[in-house]
Amino acid sequence: MIDNRPTSPAASTDAPGLRAFVFALFFIFGGITSLNDVIIPKLKDLFTLSYTQAMLVQSAFFAAYFLVSIPAAAIVRRLGYMRGAVVGLLTMTAGCLLFIPASSSGLFVTFLAALFVLASGITIVQVVANPLISMLGRPATAPSRLTFAQAFNALGTTVFPYVGSILILGTLATVDPATLSGAALDAFRAEETQVVVRTYIGLALALLVVAGLVWANRNKLAEEAVPHTSILAAFTLLRQRRFAFGALCIFLYVGGEVAVGSLVVNYLMEADVMGLGAEAAGQHVTLYWGGAMVGRFIGAALLRLVAPGKVLMGAAAMVIALLLVSANSSGPVSGWSLLAVGLFNSIMFPTIFSLACEGLGKRAAEGSGLICMAIVGGAIVPLLTGYVADLSSLKVALAVPLACYAVILAFGWSTRRPVSAARD
Numbered sequence: 001m002i003d004n005r006p007t008s009p010a011a012s013t014d015a016p017g018l019r020a021f022v023f024a025l026f027f028i029f030g031g032i033t034s035l036n037d038v039i040i041p042k043l044k045d046l047f048t049l050s051y052t053q054a055m056l057v058q059s060a061f062f063a064a065y066f067l068v069s070i071p072a073a074a075i076v077r078r079l080g081y082m083r084g085a086v087v088g089l090l091t092m093t094a095g096c097l098l099f100i101p102a103s104s105s106g107l108f109v110t111f112l113a114a115l116f117v118l119a120s121g122i123t124i125v126q127v128v129a130n131p132l133i134s135m136l137g138r139p140a141t142a143p144s145r146l147t148f149a150q151a152f153n154a155l156g157t158t159v160f161p162y163v164g165s166i167l168i169l170g171t172l173a174t175v176d177p178a179t180l181s182g183a184a185l186d187a188f189r190a191e192e193t194q195v196v197v198r199t200y201i202g203l204a205l206a207l208l209v210v211a212g213l214v215w216a217n218r219n220k221l222a223e224e225a226v227p228h229t230s231i232l233a234a235f236t237l238l239r240q241r242r243f244a245f246g247a248l249c250i251f252l253y254v255g256g257e258v259a260v261g262s263l264v265v266n267y268l269m270e271a272d273v274m275g276l277g278a279e280a281a282g283q284h285v286t287l288y289w290g291g292a293m294v295g296r297f298i299g300a301a302l303l304r305l306v307a308p309g310k311v312l313m314g315a316a317a318m319v320i321a322l323l324l325v326s327a328n329s330s331g332p333v334s335g336w337s338l339l340a341v342g343l344f345n346s347i348m349f350p351t352i353f354s355l356a357c358e359g360l361g362k363r364a365a366e367g368s369g370l371i372c373m374a375i376v377g378g379a380i381v382p383l384l385t386g387y388v389a390d391l392s393s394l395k396v397a398l399a400v401p402l403a404c405y406a407v408i409l410a411f412g413w414s415t416r417r418p419v420s421a422a423r424d
Contacts, residue, residue, distance in 0.1 A: 025129045026149050026150060026153040026156070028092075028156060030156035031156025031159060032156075034161050034261070035160050037262055038160075038168050038282050039057065039111075041266060046188075051263075051390050051397075055383045055386035057262075069127060069371075072084075072123050076124070083215075088122070088128065090207075090208075091120055092122060092207050095118025096204035097200075099114050102193070104190055127372050131367070150350045153296075166279065233366070243360075246352050246355055246357070246371075247373075250375060251377035251380075252377055252381070252408060253348050253377070255377030255401070258382050259381050260401055264288055288341070290342070295342070295343045299351075312347065312351045312355070315345075315347055316344075320409070326338040338398075352411065381401065385400040
């Protein structure tokens with residue numbers, strides 16, 4: 001059976017223009033994802049949450065990757081890449097607008113629901129973007145090209161937290177929510193969360209504009225029909241050892257990166273670290289993600305000279321070293337070593353993705369869907385990290401992401417040599 005809609009990129013009359021479009025998608029979903037690091041301390045303060053409870057923000061957000069990735073791959077297969085991107089952008093818009101009723105309710109769970117819908121749209125967009133950028137050029141340079149695209153993702157994660165920290169953390173309440181109850185508490189939370197609502201309404205308007213532009217250019221990508229397969233058939237890719245190991249590493253990498261990013265604000269506010277105020281600490285999140293942006297531009301060039309597996313090994317080893325320094329020191333050394341992790345995170349996602357998906361051919365959308373499912377690590381690892389922080393301290397909790405990076409180092413070692421034969 002063949003679907004009527006074209007679903008596999010073939011040739012394009014405007015490859016540079018399409019690459020620019022994909023770079024814009026990376027910028028958008030990267031920036032919105034990084035805003036979680038800013039709203040976590042805001043919601044933690046307003047709803048008097050523990051670290052474990054606050055990390056439910058990431059759990060709700062990244063759970064969408066697990067639940068929506070395979071259906072998203074089916075949507076892309078049926079509608080095509082450009083139309084699939086429009087569906088994703090409109091779903092993201094709906095998620096942003098759901099912050100309005102979430103604020104009115106004054107309930108933490110409604111914010112989690114809005115974040116889940118927002119992340120569902122991002123999942124669809126990411127299923128489009130990852131294989132598409134790999135296909136718009138020579139296969140041999142796919143890791144470099146995807147790393148360059150991820151640099152635009154990092155540009156978004158650099159810009160959004162800085163602006164978000166001013167808009168959101170700059171207005172942290174001076175009233176202790178623990179002293180209020182009943183209707184007074186609900187009214188207080190609704191009022192204080194308006195800064196979050198206004199931020200996401202602005203994003204919704206921007207997303208509508210982008211969706212319109214993508215729709216207007218939906219026919220610029222020539223796509224070929226591919227055989228229809230069951231959604232569940234995608235899981236047969238896990239029989240390929242390299243792909244399965246890579247999917248696991250995406251799970252661990254996203255979990256480790258998100259766990260560190262989620263703790264940065266509170267970590268830098270600690271008296272034995274840098275003792276910063278909330279807004280200043282939030283602005284430092286920009287440096288964490290900014291390091292990833294710089295590293296990706298460097299990595300895009302480095303990956304053309306050095307085997308991707310070896311680059312991945314080196315980056316993972318550096319992250320492990322920085323986490324050990326941060327956990328076993330104090331003052332600025334502890335804070336800056338944690339922020340420096342972003343620099344070496346830079347090449348990990350695109351490199352792991354490319355190494356895992358090498359040779360998938362027409363099953364690229366399915367592979368991308370499974371890889372995006374693995375991003376659910378961002379829902380689980382931060383929650384575990386928050387639990388350890390509640391039991392002990394933020395520094396001890398760094399052992400959780402450290403263990404994740406140790407497995408990634410092993411994957412780099414196992415893929416340090418190129419695949420000698422094409423996959424089935």
